[in-house]
Amino acid sequence: MAGDKTAASPPPDAAAFSPEGELFAAVSDRRVQVWRTGGGEIIEGWTDPISAPDDSYSCIACCSVQKKHKKDGNLILVAVGTTNGQVLVLDSTGVIWKNAPHTGKVVSLHFARHGRVLYTAGMDGLICELNSRTGESKDTIKATKKPINSFTLSHDEKFMGVSSKITRLFSVSEKKEILRIPSDVGPVQLMSVSDDGRFLVSHVDNNKEVQVWSCDQDSCTIVSTASLTMQNQPKIVECTRSTSYGDGGIVLAVSKKGVAHVWHLQTLSQNEVLPTKISAKNSLDKKGRIPIISAKLCDTNEDNTVKVHVVFGSPNVLQFKVVELDDTCKDINLVAEYDELAKQDTVSPQERNLEQEAKANSKDAEPVQGKAKKRTSSVLDSTNDTTKEVNPEYNLDEPTMEEKLASLNLLNKSEITEEQPPSLAPPSADSVHVLLKQALRADDHTELLKCLYNRDEKVIVKSVSLLTLADVVKLLKFFVLLIQSRGAKLVCMLPWLQALLCWHMSSIVSQESSLLLLNSLYQLIDARTSTFKSALQLSTTLDYHFSGVSFFPPNGAVFLITAVTQNFSRFLTVKLMRRTLFHR
Numbered sequence: 001m002a003g004d005k006t007a008a009s010p011p012p013d014a015a016a017f018s019p020e021g022e023l024f025a026a027v028s029d030r031r032v033q034v035w036r037t038g039g040g041e042i043i044e045g046w047t048d049p050i051s052a053p054d055d056s057y058s059c060i061a062c063c064s065v066q067k068k069h070k071k072d073g074n075l076i077l078v079a080v081g082t083t084n085g086q087v088l089v090l091d092s093t094g095v096i097w098k099n100a101p102h103t104g105k106v107v108s109l110h111f112a113r114h115g116r117v118l119y120t121a122g123m124d125g126l127i128c129e130l131n132s133r134t135g136e137s138k139d140t141i142k143a144t145k146k147p148i149n150s151f152t153l154s155h156d157e158k159f160m161g162v163s164s165k166i167t168r169l170f171s172v173s174e175k176k177e178i179l180r181i182p183s184d185v186g187p188v189q190l191m192s193v194s195d196d197g198r199f200l201v202s203h204v205d206n207n208k209e210v211q212v213w214s215c216d217q218d219s220c221t222i223v224s225t226a227s228l229t230m231q232n233q234p235k236i237v238e239c240t241r242s243t244s245y246g247d248g249g250i251v252l253a254v255s256k257k258g259v260a261h262v263w264h265l266q267t268l269s270q271n272e273v274l275p276t277k278i279s280a281k282n283s284l285d286k287k288g289r290i291p292i293i294s295a296k297l298c299d300t301n302e303d304n305t306v307k308v309h310v311v312f313g314s315p316n317v318l319q320f321k322v323v324e325l326d327d328t329c330k331d332i333n334l335v336a337e338y339d340e341l342a343k344q345d346t347v348s349p350q351e352r353n354l355e356q357e358a359k360a361n362s363k364d365a366e367p368v369q370g371k372a373k374k375r376t377s378s379v380l381d382s383t384n385d386t387t388k389e390v391n392p393e394y395n396l397d398e399p400t401m402e403e404k405l406a407s408l409n410l411l412n413k414s415e416i417t418e419e420q421p422p423s424l425a426p427p428s429a430d431s432v433h434v435l436l437k438q439a440l441r442a443d444d445h446t447e448l449l450k451c452l453y454n455r456d457e458k459v460i461v462k463s464v465s466l467l468t469l470a471d472v473v474k475l476l477k478f479f480v481l482l483i484q485s486r487g488a489k490l491v492c493m494l495p496w497l498q499a500l501l502c503w504h505m506s507s508i509v510s511q512e513s514s515l516l517l518l519n520s521l522y523q524l525i526d527a528r529t530s531t532f533k534s535a536l537q538l539s540t541t542l543d544y545h546f547s548g549v550s551f552f553p554p555n556g557a558v559f560l561i562t563a564v565t566q567n568f569s570r571f572l573t574v575k576l577m578r579r580t581l582f583h584r
Helices: 339-346 349-369 377-381 401-407 413-419 429-442 445-452 457-465 469-482 488-509 512-529 532-547 554-582
Strands: 014-017 023-028 031-036 042-047 057-066 074-082 087-091 094-099 106-112 117-122 126-131 137-142 150-153 159-163 167-171 176-181 188-193 199-204 209-216 221-229 234-241 249-255 260-265 276-282 285-290 292-300 306-313 318-325 332-335
Touching (some): 014 292, 023 074, 031 074, 042 469, 057 106, 074 106, 159 188, 167 188, 176 221, 199 234, 199 249, 209 249, 234 292, 276 318, 429 457, 429 469, 445 469, 457 488, 469 488, 469 512, 488 512
Parallel strands (some): 014 057, 276 332
Antiparallel strands (some): 031 042, 057 074, 106 117, 150 159, 209 221, 249 260, 260 276, 276 285
8 A cells, every 4th residue: 555654665775884883774676775874975886797587686785995095085896695506796987797605505605805795605515715805716615504694893893693494693703603502592693792702692593582691702601591582573783892891781673664763772681771762754645654675883982872874765766864772762763855866766656646747737728827736635645546627618718729739849849049148158068978877877857857858969969979888778668757747847858869769779789678668668658659650640631721711700619629729738738749749
C-alpha cells in the first residue's frame, strides 16, 4: 500500500561505511553507488559491474586512498563480493580488477592499511588478504572448516573476529587464534571487536539480545558479562572502548525495523542499562517512520559523548546525519529534510505520474485561466489508477485549442524568444554537460528537465557525447518516464533522444539492461504513434468540411468550435507531435 511508509522501499542488497565514516556505499537493484556522508551527494556510480545474471551481490566495502601526490586528492575504491565467490574492485574508471578467491559466497569485505589491503571472508572458511590495487593475493588463512557466518576487523586493525560454528578471535599480525567463544552459545551471526581486543559483542540468530564478552588475552579466557536487550533482532552491531570509563565501552546496534540503539557501559558487567534510541520519521506524516539503513560509531570523547553516523531513507533517497550522544539515554528523533523526495520514493508509479501530470497541467493553464483549482490530496493519495473529474458537457468559457497551444508556446518559435528575458550569456556546452551529469547522478528530475529545455543542437550533441555508459542508462530511464507525458516536455526531449541514440547506440545494444530500456521506449513510442493515421484523417476531414463554410452564426460558431476542441484536442496535439518527430 502507498500509505505504508515502512514497507514501500526495500533496503539495499548490501551497504557499508568507509573505515573513517566519510563515505557510504550501497548496492541496490544491481546499481552500485557511493555517497559523501558530509554533504549527502552521490560521488560515484556504476550499473551492474559483475554483468552476470546468474550472480548477485552479497557484500560491499569502500574507502578513500591517498594518491602519491597530495594535490591530486584521494582515490575512492569500492569492493563488491558476489554469491559465486567473486570480488571486484572499482574506481572512477570502472572495474580495475576482478578475482575469485572463494569457492562459495563472499560473506564480508574490509579495507585496511589506509586502503592498500582488502580482507575477504567466504563461506569456504577462508580469510584472504589481497592487494587492493591489483587483486594479488598476499596471504590466506584457513580460519575454519565450516562456513563463515560473520567476519569483522577491529578499528585499529590488530584483531579479526570470525564466527562460524565456533567463534574465534585472531591476531592480525601473527595470523593465529587467540580466543574462542564457547560453542554452547550457538552460531554467532553478527559480531564486533573493540580496538584493543579487550571486549567484543555478538548476536545469535533468532535472538533479540546483544551479548557482551570480556576478553583476557593473557590467560586466553573469554567471559560473558552482559546481555543488552532489544525489541527486535539486530542487523548491525558495533563496539568501541570508552574514553570516559576505563572499564567500560560503547555498543551500537541497529534493529531490522530500522531503529538504532546506543549503550554507554560504565563497566562491561553493567547489565541493566537503558539505550539511547535513534529513529527517523517523515515530517509530512508524523506516523510515517523512515527506517535507518545503517549507523557507525565515530569519535568518542572524554566528556561522555560519542558521535554516530546515521543513514536513513531508501536506496533512491538517502539522508545522512551525525548525531552526538551523551550518557543521559535521551532518545533522538531525526526528521527527514527532503520530504518531497522521500514521498516520491514511497508512492506507486501510477500515483507519481498522476501527481506530475497535475502539476504540469496547473502550470500550463495559468496564463489563460488564471488560478486553476488544485487537485485534492485525496485523489493523489488514492491507489486507483484513474481519477474522477466532473466535466460539464459544454463550457462556453473554455479556451479554444489555438489558445491552449499558444499558452504552451508551441505554435510560434518567435514567441518563445520574445517572452524570455534576455540573458547575459547563453549556457555553454560544457556547463550543460556538467549540470546534466550532476542531475543524473543525483536523480534530480527537475534539473534534468532544465537541461532538456536547451534546444541548441551543438550543446545537445556535445553534452550527450561526453556521457558515460552509466549516465546513458540513467538518461534512457528518464526518457521512458518522460515520453508518457505530453506537451512541451516531450517536444524538448526528442532532439536529446535522437542525439543519444546516434552517439551511444553501440554501447546501448551491448548491455542487456539498456536493451530492455530501449525496448520499453520503442513500445511507448509505438503506442503514441499508433493514433497518427486516424488523427491525420480526422484533421483532413475537418479541413475539408470547414473550407466550404463562409460564415458562422455567432452562437453556433462558438458552440461548434468548443465541442470540437473538447472532443478532439488530444488528436490535434498528437498530430503536432508527429510533425515535430518526423521533421527532426
